Amino acid sequence: MVDHRNSPGITDDFIHKASQVLPADTCLPVGMSAGRGLFEAPTVSCSHCQAMVIINPLRNRERGYCPGCDRYICDNCTELRRINGQCKTFRQLADEIVEAALKAESIKEI
Amino acid sequence: MGKRITSYTTLTPTATADTTNLVDSTYQIAYQGANTTQRWNIVEVYLGGQAGASSPSIMLLSFDSQVATGSLTADAAQTDTVSDGSAGTLTNALKVFNKAATNKPQRDVARHLANLSFNAFGGVVRLNWPLDQQFVGVGNTASFGEMSLSAFTGGTTGLMGCHIIYEPF
Numbered sequence: 019m020v021d022h023r024n025s026p027g028i029t030d031d032f033i034h035k036a037s038q039v040l041p042a043d044t045c046l047p048v049g050m051s052a053g054r055g056l057f058e059a060p061t062v063s064c065s066h067c068q069a070m071v072i073i074n075p076l077r078n079r080e081r082g083y084c085p086g087c088d089r090y091i092c093d094n095c096t097e098l099r100r101i102n103g104q105c106k107t108f109r110q111l112a113d114e115i116v117e118a119a120l121k122a123e124s125i126k127e128i
Numbered sequence: 129m130g131k132r133i134t135s136y137t138t139l140t141p142t143a144t145a146d147t148t149n150l151v152d153s154t155y156q157i158a159y160q161g162a163n164t165t166q167r168w169n170i171v172e173v174y175l176g177g178q179a180g181a182s183s184p185s186i187m188l189l190s191f192d193s194q195v196a197t198g199s200l201t202a203d204a205a206q207t208d209t210v211s212d213g214s215a216g217t218l219t220n221a222l223k224v225f226n227k228a229a230t231n232k233p234q235r236d237v238a239r240h241l242a243n244l245s246f247n248a249f250g251g252v253v254r255l256n257w258p259l260d261q262q263f264v265g266v267g268n269t270a271s272f273g274e275m276s277l278s279a280f281t282g283g284t285t286g287l288m289g290c291h292i293i294y295e296p297f
Contacts, residue, residue, distance in 0.1 A: 020245075021251065021253070021254075022250070025177060025246075025250030026247055027247050028184045028246065028251075036245055036283075040186075040240065044240065046245060053245070053247070061257070062261065068241055068263050069239075111272070112167065115164075115272060119165045
């Protein structure tokens with residue numbers, strides 16, 4: 019929720035500039051005055067990298083989806099998945115980090 | 129172990145590029161695991177504008193590619209407390225800070241979590257997520273063991289207050 023009802027808000031130009039340097043699907047949508055007034059939108063967290071993706075109601079392109087984990091994924095991870103075909107969720111990655119840390123600790127004990 | 133709330137009453141954050149040192153007291157909040165296996169979830173992020181003039185700000189919640197080292201401390205304006213007084217306490221509390229004595233945190237260029245662009249002149253931005261989509265931090269090493277809330281370059285940052293609700297495990 020972004021509330022600019024008591025604020026001049028941010029312009030579409032500002033949002034557009036931000037989306038040139040930051041992933042566009044994580045920025046407020048351009049062309050619907052999302053930076054003015056009250057803007058509420060559903061979001062999804064990319065299953066692979068956790069980035070928050072704002073569901074843009076004006077989007078025409080196919081939204082990134084991974085059949086491996088049956089979740090929406092961000093545009094960057096969609097491209098990565100096209101290249102390497104891998105599905106590794108962030109939860110799996112977190113488990114691997116913890117397991118590696120535990121394994122390292124147990125080696126020290128021996 | 130129960131949700132906790134980190135609040136920062138008022139600060140004009142300094143806009144800082146990715147992979148650049150976040151200087152002490154120029155960003156509101158950073159979290160780092162107390163050990164190599166600690167996890168935490170981010171439940172809610174809120175930013176409320178307090179500026180007296182138009183200040184379009186690009187605030188980012190992001191993983192850090194360089195984690196902070198040395199003594200990690202916080203400004204007096206930052207508080208961290210349980211949301212329920214009867215909640216249990218962890219043996220190793222998550223490190224919550226905005227000052228680092230040795231290495232400063234650096235925002236990861238490829239691991240931004242949430243973009244909170246808003247106008248700090250009266251604007252408000254609030255994000256929260258369902259349980260299965262909350263951001264997870266894990267461990268205390270780069271790039272998933274530290275998160276920070278800081279200002280990105282490109283805007284005109286203004287005075288703002290914020291809070292983050294999180295749950296450490």
